[in-house]
Amino acid sequence: MxxxxxxxxxxxxxxxxxxxxxxxxxxxxxxxxxxxxxxxxxxxxxxxxxxxxxxxDPVGIDRLLPGWRDEADHPFKTEVTDDHFLVLGPAGSVRLPNILMPPLMSNHGNYIVSLGLxxxxxxxxxxxxxxxxxxxxxxxxxxxxxxxxxxxxxxxxxxxxxxxxxxxxxxxxxxxxxxxxxxxxxxxxxxxxxxxxxxxxxxxxxxQKFGIGIKELWQVKPEHHRQGLVQHSFGWPLGMKTGGGSFLYHLEDNLVAVGFVVHLNYKNPYLYPFEEFQRFKTHPAIRGTFEGGKRLSYGARAITEGGxxxxxxxxxxxxxxxxxxxxxxxxxxxxxxxxxxxxxxxxxxxxxxxxxxxxxxxxxxxxxxxxxxxxxxxxxxKVRNVKPLWSKFGTAIGVALGGLDMWTNQLFGISLFGTLKHG
Incomplete structure (x- = not known):
């Protein structure tokens, strides 16, 4: 040996x-x-x-492989056509007008993809x-x-x-x-x-700060599918003191990726991110997408959030x-x-x-x-203060202040808060 x-x-x-x-x-x-x-x-x-x-965001691929759009087998098949942002409550939801969102949050020109492909x-x-x-x-x-x-x-x-x-x-x-x-x-x-x-x-x-992201890939019924739709949301089922969010991405072939992110500085020791994810899918604004559908795969990963x-x-x-x-x-x-x-x-x-x-x-x-x-x-x-503000002030106030800070960075190149430390 x-x-x-x-x-x-x-x-x-x-x-x-x-x-x-x-x-x-x-x-x-x-x-x-x-x-x-x-x-x-x-x-x-x-x-x-x-x-x-x-x-x-194709900015990196555009520089790495400038002619990729001419390739027949490239994996960027679904360009974003609709971009929705929802605030979820226990029984309903409110869609935020896109005009209120900082421009850097827009998904116009981005692609919904299988990252594995x-x-x-x-x-x-x-x-x-x-x-x-x-x-x-x-x-x-x-x-x-x-x-x-x-x-x-x-x-x-x-x-x-x-x-x-x-x-x-x-x-x-x-x-x-x-x-x-x-x-x-x-x-x-x-x-x-x-x-x-x-x-x-x-x-x-x-x-460094971390979150956990849980994701599933579903095959849904054609009548529930809107290829190119990107839907982000926050709020229920997480409380106002627990940071996190969720998303639905409608790919091609009636596929929908659904994900749920929880910031790992939550204080409730009984919170179970997987169970919160399952509750999220029962929300009236969400569950209809998956009725009659089939889950194909699932997984979870850590996410860096310190920025x-x-x-x-x-x-x-x-x-x-x-x-x-x-x-x-x-x-x-x-x-x-x-x-x-x-x-x-x-x-x-x-x-x-x-x-x-x-x-x-x-x-x-x-x-x-x-x-x-x-x-x-x-x-x-431009987004360096979003996570510290969210952690310090909770979802309602923290997200609003973070949005304001992104706007001032976008318009004037300055932050109202300087550079905050993580709590």
Missing amino acids: SLERESMEFDVVIVGGGPAGLSAAIRLKQVNPDLSVVVLEKGAEVGAHILSGAVV VCRWLATHAEALGVEIYPGFAATEVLYNDEGAVIGVATGDMGIEKTGKPGPNYTRGMALLGKYVLIGEGVRGSLAKQLIAKFDLSKDREP WQSVPKLSFPGGALIGCSAGFVNVPRIKGSHNAVLSGMMAAERIAAAIAAGRANDEVVEIENDWRASDIGKDLK
């Missing part, structure tokens, strides 16, 4: 086959086709761990450029050199017995070594947490954090995929330039220096 690891060397190792990781891989090969790039994806296939049903489509583009993608392999360990810089990652060991000891078929995980490593594991990824702690990347940042104040330092010796590993979700828009794509591209361009300059395994501080002035930073800065 050998305890030696086999190893493979690449220019860039990317952990995570989501929008950020795949966009970084594509951009690296666009900038320099001779770079060797590998993507590790823990799911059995790309997109396997991505929950279906999302509204995507988007990732598979991006993977096809990446492989066509020569990127190697290894699905079914989870990166479980960060590898360092003698100076403490990141030089790669290792996959999990195989052949471990139930006692936790190596069995007769034990094989050590593979080491994938690179000049730089990009971490795009998603929210609360194990390697990202290790790196944030080791390099103190959260120093001088507000603590501008809580994004950790992105760069560290030998690599960088990208996508949801960095926490680039825009909370009021309930969107992060566009920023994931942009962050992958931004990191890729800086990494490619560093390699071209003969650098390796050092800190590419340009990635950290770039993001706040980029479109990612502009997107998050």
Whole structure:
């Protein structure tokens, strides 16, 4: 039984086959086709761990693949046609006029997609450029050199017995070594947490905030389906002191994605987000969509909600954090995929330039220096006070103040509150 690891060397190792990781891989090969790039994806296939049903702002895809609209097989089949925002009470609802909503909340020009299909489509583009993608392999360990810089990652060991000891078929995980490593594991990824702690990347940042998002995909009756409809709501069944919201996205083929988000700073210890989600679907404004329908799939995931104040330092010796590993979700828009794509591209361009300059395994501080002035930073800065206001004042007052703050940011480029800390 050998305890030696086999190893493979690449220019860039990317952990995570989501929008950020795949966009970084594509951009690296666009900038320099001779770079060797590998993507590790823990799911059995790309997109396997991505929950279906999302509204995507195409700003990132437009920059990454400008001609995507001419492709017959692209996954952006349903453009948003109607955008509704409801306040739910126990027995009724009120639709807020779109004219009251800050312009950045508009979904005009966005697309309702299966994010899993988007990732598979991006993977096809990446492989066509020569990127190697290894699905079914989870990166479980960060590898360092003698100076403490990141030089790669290792996959999990195989052949471990139930006692936790190596069995007769034990094989050590593979080491994938690179000049730089990009971490795009998603929210609360194990390697990202290790790196944030080791390099103190959260120093001088507000603590990250989290929510839980529960999502189901339904096949509904044709008479209950309105392709292109996006419906967001807040209020019942959550109380005024519990932050959260909900959505219905009408995709093609009579499919509807329904989701429910609860901010994880709620004070009621008896609140059960899954049960609240089921209650939500019984509301008179909601239940009709699902009568006679069939649930096809379901799942849940953590969501970063700290935004501008809580994004950790992105760069560290030998690599960088990208996508949801960095926490680039825009909370009021309930969107992060566009920023994931942009962050992958931004990191890729800086990494490619560093390699071209003969650098390796050092800190590419340009990635950290770039993001706040980029479109990612502009997107998050405008909404930076929405979550703190919601947490401090509750749903009714907090959402109203957050909306006012978004309007002043939109119209005058300033906030009435400066930059608030998270409560």
